[in-house]
Every structure is written in structure tokens, then in C-alpha cells.
Amino acid sequence: xxxxxxxxxxxxxxxxxxxxxxxxxxxxxxxxxxxxxxxxxxxxxxxxxxxxxxxxxxxxxxxxxxxxxxxxxxxxxxxxxxxxxxxxxxxxxxxxxxxxxxxxxxxxxxxxxxxxxxxxxxxxxxxxxxxxxxxxxxxxxxxxxxxxxxxxxxxxxxxxxxxxxxxxxxxxxxxxxxxxxxxxxxxxxxxxxxxxxxxxxxxxxxxxxxxxxxxxxxxxxxxxxxxxxxxxxxxxxxxxxxxxxxxxxxxxxxxxxxxxxxxxxxxxxxxxxxxxxxxxxxxxxxxxxxxxxxxxxxxxxxxxxxxxxxxxxxxxxxxxxxxxxxxxxxxxx
Amino acid sequence: xxxxxxxxxxxxxxxxxxxxxxxxxxxxxxxxxxxxxxxxxxxxxxxxxxxxxxxxxxxxxxxxxxxxxxxxxxxxxxxxxxxxxxxxxxxxxxxxxxxxxxxxxxxxxxxxxxxxxxxxxxxxxxxxxxxxxxxxxxxxxxxxxxxxxxxxxxxxxxxxxxxxxxxxxxxxxxxxxxxxxxxxxxxxxxxxxxxxxxxxxxxxxxxxxxxxxxxxxxxxxxxxxxxxxxxxxxxxxxxxxxxxxxxxxxxxxxxxxxxxxxxxxxxxxxxxxxxxxxxxxxxxxxxxxxxxxxxxxxxxxxxxxxxxxxxxxxxxxxxxxxxxxxxxxxxxx
Numbered sequence: 001x002x003x004x005x006x007x008x009x010x011x012x013x014x015x016x017x018x019x020x021x022x023x024x025x026x027x028x029x030x031x032x033x034x035x036x037x038x039x040x041x042x043x044x045x046x047x048x049x050x051x052x053x054x055x056x057x058x059x060x061x062x063x064x065x066x067x068x069x070x071x072x073x074x075x076x077x078x079x080x081x082x083x084x085x086x087x088x089x090x091x092x093x094x095x096x097x098x099x100x101x102x103x104x105x106x107x108x109x110x111x112x113x114x115x116x117x118x119x120x121x122x123x124x125x126x127x128x129x130x131x132x133x134x135x136x137x138x139x140x141x142x143x144x145x146x147x148x149x150x151x152x153x154x155x156x157x158x159x160x161x162x163x164x165x166x167x168x169x170x171x172x173x174x175x176x177x178x179x180x181x182x183x184x185x186x187x188x189x190x191x192x193x194x195x196x197x198x199x200x201x202x203x204x205x206x207x208x209x210x211x212x213x214x215x216x217x218x219x220x221x222x223x224x225x226x227x228x229x230x231x232x233x234x235x236x237x238x239x240x241x242x243x244x245x246x247x248x249x250x251x252x253x254x255x256x257x258x259x260x261x262x263x264x265x266x267x268x269x270x271x272x273x274x275x276x277x278x279x280x281x282x283x284x285x286x287x288x289x290x291x292x293x294x295x296x297x298x299x300x301x302x303x304x305x306x307x308x309x310x311x312x313x314x315x316x317x318x319x320x321x322x323x324x325x326x327x328x329x330x331x332x333x
Numbered sequence: 334x335x336x337x338x339x340x341x342x343x344x345x346x347x348x349x350x351x352x353x354x355x356x357x358x359x360x361x362x363x364x365x366x367x368x369x370x371x372x373x374x375x376x377x378x379x380x381x382x383x384x385x386x387x388x389x390x391x392x393x394x395x396x397x398x399x400x401x402x403x404x405x406x407x408x409x410x411x412x413x414x415x416x417x418x419x420x421x422x423x424x425x426x427x428x429x430x431x432x433x434x435x436x437x438x439x440x441x442x443x444x445x446x447x448x449x450x451x452x453x454x455x456x457x458x459x460x461x462x463x464x465x466x467x468x469x470x471x472x473x474x475x476x477x478x479x480x481x482x483x484x485x486x487x488x489x490x491x492x493x494x495x496x497x498x499x500x501x502x503x504x505x506x507x508x509x510x511x512x513x514x515x516x517x518x519x520x521x522x523x524x525x526x527x528x529x530x531x532x533x534x535x536x537x538x539x540x541x542x543x544x545x546x547x548x549x550x551x552x553x554x555x556x557x558x559x560x561x562x563x564x565x566x567x568x569x570x571x572x573x574x575x576x577x578x579x580x581x582x583x584x585x586x587x588x589x590x591x592x593x594x595x596x597x598x599x600x601x602x603x604x605x606x607x608x609x610x611x612x613x614x615x616x617x618x619x620x621x622x623x624x625x626x627x628x629x630x631x632x633x634x635x636x637x638x639x640x641x642x643x644x645x646x647x648x649x650x651x652x653x654x655x656x657x658x659x660x661x662x663x664x665x666x
Contacts, residue, residue: 011373040344082417082592083417084415084416084417084455084456084457085454085455085456087526090523105522106520108520108521108522109517109520109521110517114517116521116523117523117526118452118523118524118526119451119452119453119454119524119525119526119529120452121418121452121589122417122418122455123417123418123591123592123594123595124417124589124590124591124592133489134588135489135490135587135588139588156466156468156662157468157662157664178588181588184442184443184447185522185524186522186523187439187441187442187522188441188442188449189438189441189518189519189520189522189524190423190449190450190451190519190524190525191451191452191518191522191523191524191525192452192523192524193420193450193451193452193584193585194584194585194587194588195588196452196588197588197589198589198590251526251527252526252527254468254527255467255468255472255511255514255527255528255529255530256454256457256530256531257457257531258456258457259415259456259457261456262456329489329490331490
């Protein structure tokens with residue numbers, strides 16, 4: 001099934017079920033107060049949500065029966081506008097190795113055998129069409145196209161198989177980064193904080209069955225199409241992820257249990273083939289350094305747009321599309 | 334006023350107002366559904382909670398009038414059993430400098446002028462008397478005694494003064510650490526994840542006015558008394574914090590707004606005077622290395638206890654006491 005959160009006067013928004021073709025939606029507030037509530041009570045609500053989804057799909061095109069309405073991605077918050085936890089990995093080693101060259105950092109020990117993952121901020125996620133307010137154009141504004149999962153509770157020490165069984169929903173992520181702040185934060189050893197502003201999400205969270213064979217081995221095996229100001233930037237495929245989501249969740253749960261509503265990200269989708277392009281500017285820049293001795297692509301400017309949509313073999317975008325504009329934040333006292 | 338959260342069948346627990354002497358409590362569910370709800374609607378609920386607090390203090394000792402009951406710290410969850418965000422600094426530079434020597438890491442750039450802070454996990458905080466389940470005794474189990482604040486919403490780019498004005502409550506923290514996992518996670522540059530299991534909190538969150546002059550310049554100027562298995566371990570004072578909480582909150586908010594319910598920690602309380610002892614084992618170990626060429630204190634074993642209580646000049650503990658035991662976690666499939 002497909003779920004989304006419409007903005008409302010409540011901070012967790014209004015849960016809706018969205019038709020498979022993303023054309024229509026229907027309120028699901030009678031089943032769960034929010035998507036976070038639904039994920040926390042998944043076993044109690046999933047069947048009811050699925051039944052509503054099936055009724056909605058049957059009636060698509062027939063009007064507003066049963067209270068359905070046109071689905072508007074611009075009215076969406078992130079599927080979870082806020083949640084208890086967001087951990088983001090760097091599970092495409094091709095990207096990680098390129099970034100090591102970009103930042104001239106020492107190779108990460110055990111990079112091939114232990115995932116690297118940072119604890120991110122989950123208090124304020126942005127919707128798919130929200131403007132992205134940032135304080136300073138000179139900070140190296142960059143997008144990062146990723147896939148992610150929303151989990152139920154995960155016990156401490158869960159195996160990768162148990163962890164994978166706790167995946168409730170799949171999401172598509174734009175993990176905004178301020179590249180000029182990254183190197184110092186990495187050097188402190190304390191990790192990313194200021195260099196990671198609020199993360200953005202595609203409008204629709206989907207159950208894994210929606211992808212058929214494109215969800216396999218804990219990986220989303222779809223091309224992630226990225227456009228910057230309307231121009232092609234890349235379409236890397238999620239199949240090359242070096243750790244599956246089961247392994248990533250188990251990594252996060254090694255020394256503590258995880259609450260339901262935890263979001264785990266893949267890190268920037270990246271393929272070895274140059275023809276696939278990139279899902280973030282920093283990666284393209286390091287390729288330019290390798291090829292030409294210097295970066296030729298600048299970071300984003302205020303007013304720039306980025307769009308991202310994973311697409312299946314029919315060209316459909318199961319998560320909908322992220323389409324955002326970077327803007328100058330209002331200065332504060 | 335003083336607030337606590339009793340464990341209940343709801344994940345956010347049951348909000349109670351606690352008497353100044355921590356002897357009695359009264360349910361505050363008619364005012365706010367939880368402490369998180371109260372912090373999110375602070376301007377609407379603070380006066381009602383304060384009035385209830387004053388009535389409770391007036392009747393202390395006179396029995397169960399108005400539904401008050403004996404306050405039992407062992408029945409407490411963390412004041413916020415879970416919340417949207419937890420960021421922990423290392424604001425006592427004496428500690429940070431010692432830890433650099435312990436881990437043999439390069440000095441952090443700008444350590445004296447820019448706070449270091451990591452994004453922690455906020456999905457599963459432990460109560461003051463909860464057993465602390467950990468998977469492996471060999472991971473270097475350590476406590477870290479800290480102070481913290483719970484904030485309202487903070488706008489992006491807030492000044493330290495504005496940030497400080499958003500402090501709603503003060504808390505006392507035990508930031509559990511698994512020291513053997515720290516160095517690798519620092520080397521990745523992605524920061525702490527597995528080496529930071531669930532964080533614990535003293536039973537009572539207090540408004541800053543409760544401390545009188547001991548809350549000054551964004552610092553909690555109290556001795557934090559730490560005992561390990563009943564023996565004195567340290568009583569460093571919060572006054573030596575090199576960055577005040579206003580500066581720490583502003584640091585976290587430089588590139589994004591912060592949601593109400595954000596918890597910001599001071600990092601391990603640490604004093605230059607050796608007579609103050611330490612608030613974590615790792616710091617004592619590095620002092621031993623400096624003095625004797627080798628560490629003489631081992632990390633915690635299963636069954637060990639740690640207690641922590643900030644005390645005022647009358648010996649009272651305004652936050653109550655953390656008193657926890659480390660236990661082996663149940664293995665998972």
C-alpha cells in the first residue's frame with residue numbers, strides 16, 4: 001500500500017492512503033492518528049489500511065466516492081514529519097571511496113565489512129515540495145538522493161534477517177548537506193551536525209510489496225533519477241548498495257533497541273558506471289577532480305531546484321517526486 | 334517547578350508534578366498528556382502546572398489531599414522517555430583535552446571557540462533506576478555524568494541569548510558509553526552510534542528558577558556527586574563549563590530550526606582540580622596514564638552500580654538521584 005501525510009494544524013499531519021497511481025487519496029484518520037501512530041501500532045492497523053487502499057484503487061477514476069480526493073504532492077509533509085530517530089548510512093561504497101578522495105580523509109577502517117552510519121536529526125523533516133531554507137549560500141549546498149526504510153521496534157542485537165523483517169515502509173530521501181561544514185565536523189570525530197540541515201522525503205511511503213522484484217535482498221533496485229534545475233544529473237540504481245537494509249538496521253541496533261518509527265537511510269545512491277551520473281554534487285566534483293584535476297561544478301545557489309524520483313521499468317515513480325527549491329533562511333535575532 | 338514521568342502503559346508515560354522536597358507527587362494528566370506534550374504547549378500549560386506545584390508544596394506532609402501520593406523515583410521513566418532530538422556537547426574543555434590524550438586523537442580544530450557536539454539517539458531514554466542492558470562486558474562500559482536542558486522551539490540562526498531564552502527545563506543525565514567502540518566511530522568521521530547506548534536521566538526535570546543562583550550564565554553551578562558501587566568517584570561542579578547552554582543550543586540551531594522537546598547535554602562534567610575526581614571512568618583512566626604510565630581502573634562489569642546526584646549547598650538533590658545497575662542484555666535471534 002501507499003501512505004502519505006498531508007500538512008495540517010497538527011505537527012504530525014494527517015494520514016492518507018494514496019492510490020497506486022498516486023492520482024487520488026483518502027483520509028485514514030479513523031484508522032490511525034498519524035503515520036507515526038500507524039507504524040507504532042502496525043499489527044493493529046495494517047490490515048485496515050490495506051483494505052482502504054484496495055477500495056481506493058478499485059474506485060480510481062470514478063470520482064469522489066467514499067470521500068477520496070485528488071492527491072496533491074505539494075500539500076504533503078514528509079511521510080513522517082518528525083520521528084524518534086533517523087540514522088543514515090553510507091552503504092554505496094563506490095560513493096564512500098570517491099568521497100574519501102574528495103575530502104582527502106584517511107580510509108575508514110573496516111569500510112568493506114562494517115557499515116558507517118551517522119545519527120541524524122529527526123525532529124523536523126521537510127516535505128517533497130517544501131522550500132529548503134538555508135542560512136548561507138557559501139556553505140556548499142548539496143543534495144543527496146537516497147533510499148530509506150521505516151522500521152517497527154527492533155530488539156538490541158537483532159540479526160540482519162530479524163532486522164529486515166521489521167521493515168514496515170520504504171521511503172525516498174533527499175539528505176541535504178552543507179559541504180563546507182563537513183570536514184571540520186568529521187575531524188572532531190563527533191560526526192555531522194551543522195552540515196546536515198533538515199532532511200526531505202518524497203511524498204509517498206510504500207510497503208515493500210509495492211515494488212515486486214525491485215525490492216530484493218534488502219535493496220531498492222530502481223534507478224533514482226536526479227535533475228538539477230531541470231537538467232539530468234544522474235540515475236544511479238539502488239541495486240549496487242553494498243550493505244542491505246537488514247544489515248544497516250542490525251548495525252544501528254547492535255548496542256540498543258530501536259523504537260518504532262526509526263528511519264534508516266542508505267546514503268547517497270552511487271554506481272560504478274560513470275554513465276549513471278551521480279545523486280549528489282560532491283560526488284560529481286570529485287570525479288571532475290579525478291578527470292580534470294579540478295572541480296568544474298559549483299554547489300547550489302539560492303533559487304536552484306532539485307528533483308528526484310525513483311522510476312520502475314514502466315517509468316512510474318512509486319514514491320512520487322521530490323521537487324524542491326533552495327531559499328535564503330530568514331535571519332534571526 | 335519540578336516535573337517527572339511515571340511509567341505507564343503509554344510510551345510517553347504519565348506526567349506528574351513533584352513537590353520541591355521530592356516527597357510527594359500529583360497527577361498532571363488533566364493539564365498535559367505527557368511532559369513532551371507540556372513542552373510543546375509550554376505557554377499554554379506552564380501556569381497551570383506551576384499552580385498545581387504550589388498547591389502540592391503547601392500540602393506536603395498533610396497526607397493525600399487533592400490526590401497526591403508518595404513520589405517513588407523507582408517508578409519513574411526518564412522525564413522524556415523519548416523525544417524528537419538529543420544533542421550532546423563536550424563543553425567542559427578540561428574533559429575534552431584529557432580525552433584527546435586518552436584516545437591519542439589529533440587536537441580538534443577550533444576547540445576553544447566552537448563547541449563540539451554529536452547528534453545522539455532520542456528514541457529510547459532510560460529512567461533513573463532502570464537496569465541498563467548491554468550486550469558485552471568487554472566493550473568498555475562507562476558512565477558519563479552531565480547536565481542538560483530541554484528546549485522549546487528554536488529558530489534557525491538563533492543567537493545564544495535567544496537560544497537560552499528557549500530553555501524550558503533542566504535535567505541531569507547519564508550518557509552511557511561503550512569506550513571500545515568509540516575510537517573506530519570517531520575515525521570514520523561519522524561520529525558516535527554504537528558506542529552510545531540509550532541515555533539515562535535523573536527522575537525530575539526542573540524549571541531554572543528552582544536552582545536560584547546556581548543557574549547562572551547558562552550553567553548549572555552545582556557539584557555532581559558520582560558514586561560507583563557505593564564508593565566516591567567524583568563531585569565536579571558545573572560552573573567550569575566552557576560554553577553555556579545558550580551557546581550550545583545556538584550551535585545546534587545554526588543551520589536548522591530545533592523542535593520543542595530537544596534535549597541538549599553539556600558533556601561530561603569535569604573540573605581542573607584533581608580533588609573533584611571525575612564523572613566518567615575514561616577520564617580517571619587517562620589521569621592514571623598521565624600519573625602512572627598506565628590505567629589502573631577497569632571499566633564497569635555486569636552487576637556494577639552507578640549513582641549520580643547534583644547537590645546544592647544544603648546537600649539537597651534537586652533532580653533526584655540516578656541509581657542504575659548494568660546488566661547483560663538478553664541475546665536476540
